[in-house]
Amino acid sequence: MPATDTGIQRLAASDTGPMRSMLAMMGRAFDMLDEYTGAQPDDxxxxxxxxxPQFIALAAMAGDAVVGGxxxxxxxxxxxxRSEI
Structure with a gap:
């Protein structure tokens, strides 16, 4: 089996595709798929x-696939x- 590039990526404005993949992954993980994918905002x-600057999205990537976030x-x-996260 070939090795797959893995890593953590902070999503930027141009990463709407990976963001949508992360939303679907979270919906499956939390058993809330409709809440995470049913009424997504536009690009x-x-x-x-x-x-x-006030939103942070980190995606765990395996190749082009979002596997965590x-x-x-x-x-x-x-x-x-002060601020809190």
């Missing part, structure tokens, strides 16, 4: 989200000058 929305949002706080 323009995902591009803005992935380009923004993590998504986080930075939340600016109001009681102190």
């Amino acid at each position: 323009a929305y995902l591009e803005r989200l992935l380009a923004g 993590l998504a986080a949002c930075e939340l600016p706080k109001f009681e102190q000058a």
